[in-house]
Structures are given as structure tokens and as C-alpha cells.
Amino acid sequence: MDVLLSAADLAAGIERLAAAVRREIGRRPLTVVGVLTGGLVLVADLIRRLEGPVQISMVWASSYRGTATAPGALELRLDLLPDLTGQEVLLVDDIFDTGRTLEALVRELRRRGAASVRSLVLLRKAGRAEVAMQPDFVGFDIPDAFVVGYGLDFDGAWRHLPYLAALDSADIAAARAGQRSHDAEPAPQADPASLSRA
Numbered sequence: 668m669d670v671l672l673s674a675a676d677l678a679a680g681i682e683r684l685a686a687a688v689r690r691e692i693g694r695r696p697l698t699v700v701g702v703l704t705g706g707l708v709l710v711a712d713l714i715r716r717l718e719g720p721v722q723i724s725m726v727w728a729s730s731y732r733g734t735a736t737a738p739g740a741l742e743l744r745l746d747l748l749p750d751l752t753g754q755e756v757l758l759v760d761d762i763f764d765t766g767r768t769l770e771a772l773v774r775e776l777r778r779r780g781a782a783s784v785r786s787l788v789l790l791r792k793a794g795r796a797e798v799a800m801q802p803d804f805v806g807f808d809i810p811d812a813f814v815v816g817y818g819l820d821f822d823g824a825w826r827h828l829p830y831l832a833a834l835d836s837a838d839i840a841a842a843r844a845g846q847r848s849h850d851a852e853p854a855p856q857a858d859p860a861s862l863s864r865a
């Protein structure tokens with residue numbers, strides 16, 4: 668497991684994202700729609716940097732099953748959404764991989780009458796997009812690797828890591844063979860200084 672982004676790197680990225688959003692929206696009210704479960708940590712950190720009036724709502728999306736690292740059928744749960752008629756919406760997800768999740772959600776939020784729907788992701792994976800749209804705000808462009816931490820999981824594990832790490836094939840094989848405890852914090856192969864919390 669290699670650390671790609673330290674807690675300090677992530678905090679700086681969130682600060683840049685929040686500033687970019689406010690430059691575009693100004694002080695107008697914003698409805699943040701976060702995507703569970705991977706967007707949980709990002710939404711919590713981002714909203715505390717967004718100045719001006721903000722409302723928060725969450726949806727749930729999943730396209731992964733168990734120990735697969737390739738997306739499967741997309742499942743959405745939108746029943747917690749308030750009436751979005753006339754709202755300026757910011758859809759917030761952890762990562763833009765194929766883009767199918769974000770594309771489907773943007774389409775659905777527009778269909779529900781939002782005045783505008785912008786999308787924000789912490790991460791965008793290189794060379795993976797399968798849709799025509801791109802997110803409006805991107806925190807970091809990363810290589811095509813399977814990443815965990817800061818909300819992102821592998822088969823339910825490692826979401827709680829305060830940094831972002833890339834799994835290598837040995838990590839994935841070990842996890843599939845059941846040698847990984849879901850509670851174990853991996854020993855990252857990185858300079859310990861880069862792991863200090865922001």
C-alpha cells in the first residue's frame with residue numbers, strides 16, 4: 668500500500684476546492700448533495716470550508732460488489748432528497764472513475780427541477796472516463812490505481828484512513844484471500860512525515 672496523498676495534501680486540496688466553488692457561486696445559497704458512502708469524509712470537510720448559506724442532503728450510490736475492483740451495475744437510492752426545485756445544487760462524490768455514477772446522478776438531479784447542478788469530486792482517475800461529461804471541480808488527478816482511505820473502501824475496509832493510499836496487486840490478493848482484518852490499519856510504505864495529520 669503506497670500513500671498517494673497525505674492528510675495535509677488532502678486538507679490543502681479541500682481548501683482549494685471550497686475556494687473555487689465560492690468563486691463561482693458567490694454568496695448565493697447552495698444545496699450540497701453528497702454521495703454515500705465514499706463521499707462522507709469529503710462532504711464533512713468541504714462544508715466546513717464553504718462560506719455562505721449551505722444546505723446538505725445525501726444520496727447513496729454503489730457500483731461495486733464485494734472484492735471486485737471493476738464497476739458493476741449502478742444502484743442509486745435517492746429517497747432522502749428534499750425538493751430541489753429552483754435550487755443551485757453541488758453534487759459531491761469521492762472519485763470520478765468511469766463517470767457513470769456522476770452522470771446518472773446529475774441527470775436525475777436536473778430531472779428533479781434543480782436550477783443548476785454542478786459536480787465536484789476529490790479525485791479523478793486518468794484514462795478511465797466512459798462518459799462525455801466531466802466534473803466541474805476536481806481536487807486531484809491520480810493515476811489509474813485502486814485507491815482507499817478518506818472515504819474510499821475496498822470491500823468495506825479502509826474508509827477511515829486519514830490519507831489516500833493505492834492498493835497494489837499483493838494487497839488485493841491478500842484481501843481476497845481473507846488475510847486482511849477489516850480493523851487492521853495497514854502499514855503504509857511512505858515517509859512517516861507525509862502521514863502527519865493536517
Ligand code: IMP
Pocket residue numbers: 705730731738760761762763764765766767768769812813814815819820821
Ligand atoms: P464511476 O461510476 O466508475 O465513476 O465510479 C465511481 C464510484 O466508484 C465512486 O463513487 C467510488 O465509490 C467507486 N470507485 C471508483 N474507483 C475507486 C477506487 O479506486 N477505490 C474505491 N472506490 C472506487
Ligand code: MG
Pocket residue numbers: 702703704705706728729760761
Ligand atoms: Mg462511491
